Amino acid sequence: MLRIAIPNKGTLSQPASEMLREAGYRQRTDERDLTCLDADNDVEFFYLRPRDIATYVDSGDLDLGVTGQDLLVDSGSPVRELLKLGFGGATFRFAAPSSATTLDGQRIATSYPRVVERYLAEREIKAQIVQLDGAVENAVRLGVADLIADVVATGATLRQAGLTPIGEPLLVSEAVLVGREEVSGGQIAQLVRRLQGVLVARRYVMLVYDVRADQLDHACALTPGIEGPTISQLHREGWVAVQAMVQRVEVHRIMDELYDLGARAILVTDIHACRL
Numbered sequence: 001m002l003r004i005a006i007p008n009k010g011t012l013s014q015p016a017s018e019m020l021r022e023a024g025y026r027q028r029t030d031e032r033d034l035t036c037l038d039a040d041n042d043v044e045f046f047y048l049r050p051r052d053i054a055t056y057v058d059s060g061d062l063d064l065g066v067t068g069q070d071l072l073v074d075s076g077s078p079v080r081e082l083l084k085l086g087f088g089g090a091t092f093r094f095a096a097p098s099s100a101t102t103l104d105g106q107r108i109a110t111s112y113p114r115v116v117e118r119y120l121a122e123r124e125i126k127a128q129i130v131q132l133d134g135a136v137e138n139a140v141r142l143g144v145a146d147l148i149a150d151v152v153a154t155g156a157t158l159r160q161a162g163l164t165p166i167g168e169p170l171l172v173s174e175a176v177l178v179g180r181e182e183v184s185g186g187q188i189a190q191l192v193r194r195l196q197g198v199l200v201a202r203r204y205v206m207l208v209y210d211v212r213a214d215q216l217d218h219a220c221a222l223t224p225g226i227e228g229p230t231i232s233q234l235h236r237e238g239w240v241a242v243q244a245m246v247q248r249v250e251v252h253r254i255m256d257e258l259y260d261l262g263a264r265a266i267l268v269t270d271i272h273a274c275r276l
C-alpha cells in the first residue's frame, strides 16, 4: 500500500486534497481526521504539518508527500521533487522598513532559517538570523530584528506592517509532490500520471466549431490541438466540424479569431480528467 503525506492545515491543505479528489482518490471528510484510507486505490493518506513532510518521506516511513518548495529547501532533506502541482504559489523575500536596507551585519527574523542561511552563505554575507515560529512581520516593529525574510503572496501582510521588499526573491515556490526515488512505473507513476491529468484538465478546455472547408487550414493553425485537431464531416456541403484542446487562458482570443474567419457554433467545454 502506498503511504502519502498531505498538509493537515494551512494554505496548502485544501488545494492538495481537492487535487487528489479530482485525480480519483478518497480524501478525509473531517478536517480533524489524521489519516484516510483509500482501499480502492490501495493508498493511505496521512495529514501532517507541511514543514514535517519531507522528513517523513526521507525516513522511508511514507512514500510520497505534498509540500512547498520553500519548505522542502528549508528542511534540508534530500527527497526529490517529482511534480509541480500548480497551487500554493508564493515568493520568499527579504523585507525591511526601507528598501535601501543592506543585509550585512543585520538581524534577520525568519521561520525559514536554512533558506536564509543558504542565500547568505552563497554570497558570503555575514548577518544574524533570528529564528521565529511565525508572524515574523512583527519582529521589526518589536525591535528583535532589523529585517525579515518570509513568504510573500499578495504582499498585503508586508504593507500592513510597513515593510518593503528588498531585492529579488530568494525563492519562487509552489506546492510539489515529493518522493525518494526516480518514478519508473507502478503505483507511484500512476499517481503522478493522474495528477498530471488534473493539471492538464485545469489548464485546457475542449473547443468545437464548424467552419467552411476552404478555411480549414487557417482554422487548424489557430487550434492545432495536442496531436492534431479532429476533423469530421458536417451534413452540409463544404463545411466541417473541428475539435481541439486549447489553453483556457487563450480560448476567448481564439474564439474571436475563429469567428472572424467565418467559423460558427463555437463551443467550449471543460475537461474533467485526461491522460495525454
Ligand SMILES: Nc1ncnc2c1ncn2[C@@H]1O[C@H](COP(=O)(O)OP(=O)(O)OP(=O)(O)O)[C@@H](O)[C@H]1O
Residues within 6 Å of the ligand: 007, 009, 010, 011, 012, 050, 051, 067, 068, 069, 070, 071, 088, 089, 090, 134, 151, 152, 153, 154, 173, 174
Ligand atoms: N499566503 C501564504 N501564506 C503562507 N504560506 C503560503 C501562502 N501562499 C503559499 N504559501 C505556501 O504554503 C506553505 C506554508 O504552509 P504552512 O501550512 O506552513 O503555513 P501557512 O499556510 O501560513 O499556515 P499556518 O497558519 O500554519 O502558518 C509554503 O510552501 C508557502 O510558500
Ligand SMILES: O=P(O)(O)OC[C@H]1O[C@H](OP(=O)(O)OP(=O)(O)O)[C@H](O)[C@@H]1O
Residues within 6 Å of the ligand: 133, 134, 135, 136, 137, 150, 151, 152, 153, 154, 155, 156, 157, 158
Ligand atoms: O503576502 P500575503 O498574501 O499577505 O501572505 C503572506 C503572509 O501569510 C503568511 O502568514 P500567516 O497568516 O500564515 O501567519 P504566520 O506568519 O503565523 O504563518 C506568511 O507567513 C506571510 O506573513
Ligand SMILES: [Mg+2]
Residues within 6 Å of the ligand: 134
Ligand atoms: Mg503561516
